[in-house]
Amino acid sequence: xxxCTRRDFIRRSGNILYAAASLGAMPGCRKTGTPAEEWGGFKxxxxxxxxxxxxxxxxxxxxxxxxYKGIEIAAFxxxxxxxxxxxxxxxxxxxxxxxxNGIECAGLHWLLAPxxxxxxxxxxxxxxxxxxxxxxxxxxxxxxxxxxxxMIFGSPKQRNTVGISIEEAKKYFAEGxxxxxxxxxxxxxxxxxxxxxxxxxxxxxxxxxxxELAERVGHPAVKIMFDFSNTADETEAYDVxxxxxxKHIHHVHVQEMDGRHLGTGTAVxxxxxxxQTLKDVEYDKWVSVEVFDFSPGGKVIxxxxxxxxxxxxxxxx
Numbered sequence: 001x002x003x004c005t006r007r008d009f010i011r012r013s014g015n016i017l018y019a020a021a022s023l024g025a026m027p028g029c030r031k032t033g034t035p036a037e038e039w040g041g042f043k044x045x046x047x048x049x050x051x052x053x054x055x056x057x058x059x060x061x062x063x064x065x066x067x068y069k070g071i072e073i074a075a076f077x078x079x080x081x082x083x084x085x086x087x088x089x090x091x092x093x094x095x096x097x098x099x100x101n102g103i104e105c106a107g108l109h110w111l112l113a114p115x116x117x118x119x120x121x122x123x124x125x126x127x128x129x130x131x132x133x134x135x136x137x138x139x140x141x142x143x144x145x146x147x148x149x150x151m152i153f154g155s156p157k158q159r160n161t162v163g164i165s166i167e168e169a170k171k172y173f174a175e176g177x178x179x180x181x182x183x184x185x186x187x188x189x190x191x192x193x194x195x196x197x198x199x200x201x202x203x204x205x206x207x208x209x210x211x212e213l214a215e216r217v218g219h220p221a222v223k224i225m226f227d228f229s230n231t232a233d234e235t236e237a238y239d240v241x242x243x244x245x246x247k248h249i250h251h252v253h254v255q256e257m258d259g260r261h262l263g264t265g266t267a268v269x270x271x272x273x274x275x276q277t278l279k280d281v282e283y284d285k286w287v288s289v290e291v292f293d294f295s296p297g298g299k300v301i302x303x304x305x306x307x308x309x310x311x312x313x314x315x316x317x
Contacts (some may be wrong), residue, residue, distance in 0.1 A: 045070030
């Protein structure tokens, strides 16, 4: 190596080490004052299942016109038996429609909700587990083909204990994720373990348990996410949790604590400190609106939730 090349290498290495030492924030986040470009603000997305009766084009139009930059997809809303029904041409068309509306795929969630029927990730039945892992592999390709960065692993009914202990269920959970992790990484997708409250499942109820499971897998394609309404079993405030797990959180779901859309409860007041924390660490991944009461309709949910998100933003410093 010549002296000139060596000096360039040392200079570049020093810059990299400086940036790494300066971050200490969520993956993809920067602290104010680093040499990196300025933070671009929150990236808001909306989950599509409240619009399941509408065409894909109409779903994308509603999301775009309400001011979101991404759409998060529950694959079961688009199929009769499974994602293999959506062939390569149809997937390219879905991407084209998103692009035409100025939005992106923010990822997938409700991964194992039927259809297809009969999936279970933590059952002691090896054949069922094998079938379920195989479908997760299909979802990885679907997500990758749509350009989605993340797959949110919630699916409480498909990970509950059935005649086995919680520890056995976690063992099967980790083993299944390990089987698909290389494939996910090859497709540019991360699988994010979602902590769900005890009211929904008995397997992985807190962020600490979610992180423990991800670390048991020990693969860069398996991480965790944060969901406001799924903090019922936590003992710390939203902002404290976000600070504590900031290095590991790759996605955020937001809704009122009862699962309804933003604006039907007290989120505009209660979530300010949490969003201030996200702003302070310059979180630049998706914040996605996920609701469980679809009765107001997708258009109302999209518009009213965005109105509250903007009100929360206005309160930040």
